Amino acid sequence: MSPRPRFLKLDKNRRESILEAAGEEFSKFGFENASLNQIIKRAGISKGATYYYFDDKQDLFMTVVDHLMQVFNKEDVIEALGESGDFWGDIEAYAVNSFKLMRKIPYAKGMMRAVLEFTRRHEGSIVFEKTMEIGRNLSVKFIERGQRLGEVRDDLPTELLVELMIAVDLVLDRWTLENQALDSDEEIEAWSANLVDLFRRILEKREDI
Amino acid sequence: MSPRPRFLKLDKNRRESILEAAGEEFSKFGFENASLNQIIKRAGISKGATYYYFDDKQDLFMTVVDHLMQVFNKEDVIEALGESGDFWGDIEAYAVNSFKLMRKIPYAKGMMRAVLEFTRRHEGSIVFEKTMEIGRNLSVKFIERGQRLGEVRDDLPTELLVELMIAVDLVLDRWTLENQALDSDEEIEAWSANLVDLFRRILEKREDI
Amino acid sequence: MSPRPRFLKLDKNRRESILEAAGEEFSKFGFENASLNQIIKRAGISKGATYYYFDDKQDLFMTVVDHLMQVFNKEDVIEALGESGDFWGDIEAYAVNSFKLMRKIPYAKGMMRAVLEFTRRHEGSIVFEKTMEIGRNLSVKFIERGQRLGEVRDDLPTELLVELMIAVDLVLDRWTLENQALDSDEEIEAWSANLVDLFRRILEKREDI
């Protein structure tokens, strides 16, 4: 009895204003502390409608996540990575893309943190199993590609490398957000370069250590 | 009129069981989502007693933080860093220490995240100003020492480097915790080496990039 | 975002039973000591509903006051006072009216005391500024009219005369209430005469003293 079919039939504007209101609230306060009442008020949607479109708070949360997954649609990007033979160059392209989308959907990274927090809290739960798995597999595949190309270290568990990337990404993210460092395309490229440099420092295979 | 004197007079067992119950709850759920009722239930104290020992939820939170600050007492460790001339070696000593304490107080790093989240949410508030300043100054001084020794990069803001270190530390922390990787002293040393390696990769000055 | 529109849409019976329950509780115990739980229990509404209709305890209190203000609607009465040239006669008409309303809403004068107490306790607050100002201005204008007509003394501060009137009014009020002295119209008129006599004794200009 998933509500998504009902939600998808909605007018696009209405749909997006709901997703945006929810995304911002979840992003700011995390899942548990987000107030459904606030979301409803900001989205201009009725209480009944909310429970007509969504099973419950968690379902709304998941819908926002799914929406972001589709927008970012990293699959394509990743699939292409490494095919040019310039692994780190491709990563930079990905990073630039990521920062640009960030400017369009400011609550995206906040949501990412919220999801991580949620899965941590509800470890028994399987609601995000699929979603997390996708994200995780994506990253894992990505790293394994780098390893096959001989660029990425293999002395640490791949999962750990993934978590390190996520953490570093979030730090740079918040940093640029709080210092409003992404106003121009030049800045985006500069910070993308910084991010790639950090990825490289963390991931690359080194003989000397 | 602070309640801590009253709390400090408590039997040590009782005191620690309260701190532990609170620490675990705050660690898992963060300040806002932590439930006082849960803490009370687990600690086996009455509601009234809680407010006899502490002014309010925030005071309990701060008491847990203070307690950890005392236990970790990093000041001494950091002060010694870099004086041997072997900057990275000293860091390793610090990392070993940190991991060892982690095994004793598993909720410590969760508390760290909770404090970071709290200060982010209550930016105007000054309650943790001193605590945060200590931590931040410590890290900043630590990095600047490395820069003076010519070991640490200076192309990124020092504050950003600090946040990167914290983030990476937390990731390794959780990783070792969840994978129960710190059962023996050998493991602790191995993981400390990994942490130091990551710090080095992120921080060290490199000409080639 | 005031909840009153929601409250006003309620069925009249339900609305009045809520106002009555609240009015009686506030009247008996004053604002601070009134128990919301008691009000809820007597009114037969749920806790959630209360906070659906009203922002908080104070909003409920204010709603009761507003309701009374509308019912008494003294403005018209006072405006007419003194225009007939028979100042004391007009006052009697007003007093009769007041007593009649009292029989319908027994908690009215208790509410009056509660409001006075509230404003005294929350002197900085402006919530009742308008309400109090209306009442005060009304009384002040009323007394000044009498002074212009040469009927009312001017050797004491007008504000003090107002407070004396209020106090005397409340005493007679409680007295008639507790002695159930207002069962017939004759009694109402008799007590109104007593009230006017007291007003006259206190207010009238006398040369001999």
Added chain:
Amino acid sequence: MSPRPRFLKLDKNRRESILEAAGEEFSKFGFENASLNQIIKRAGISKGATYYYFDDKQDLFMTVVDHLMQVFNKEDVIEALGESGDFWGDIEAYAVNSFKLMRKIPYAKGMMRAVLEFTRRHEGSIVFEKTMEIGRNLSVKFIERGQRLGEVRDDLPTELLVELMIAVDLVLDRWTLENQALDSDEEIEAWSANLVDLFRRILEKREDI
């Protein structure tokens, strides 16, 4: 098991500081809203001691009332009233006395209000029956004396006249308190004259109305 014997054995300073702290709190907030914790804190007395000296909050309240009754010790004053043949003149002497004591014990009238409020709320209770009866009898006897002298009206119930006097007294009291009108002996006499005038207006027998 009344605690008063125990309390009376206390050092006078200690006893009075307790009574003063309690008097001020009860005076400001009334019986129910007064915080025992506040009283204890201000009086510098321990919690246990409080319940050693007094049965409970109500007993403390009663003790303060009793103390005031003794200090004011109106009996003597009243007994003397009317014996000089100058009824209203004697009242003035009483009023002057009353105002002077007011300056010494500022919480006295607040306590009076608190007691009135208390008896109103706990009508079934008999705790203040004796105290109230004393006060009431005093006033009743006082008025009846005036009636015997042919000075005081007898067209209203004596009890009602008493309540009117109390109310008017309280109004002038608060007025002088809030306007700090009692700094000099001249002011005390002037306001006493005003109070007597009001008593006279309310009480005196008049043929013309």
Added chain:
DNA sequence: TATGAATGAGGCTTCATTCAT
């Protein structure tokens, strides 16, 4: 005699969720 630690009922308020319409 005297202490202060400990209690638990009750205070106001917020919240996700349900259901009659």
Added chain:
DNA sequence: GATGAATGAAGCCTCATTCAT
């Protein structure tokens, strides 16, 4: 399809009171 009124559990906190010492 859609609404918003209504619910009650849970949130944090204060209080008068008790009791072991």
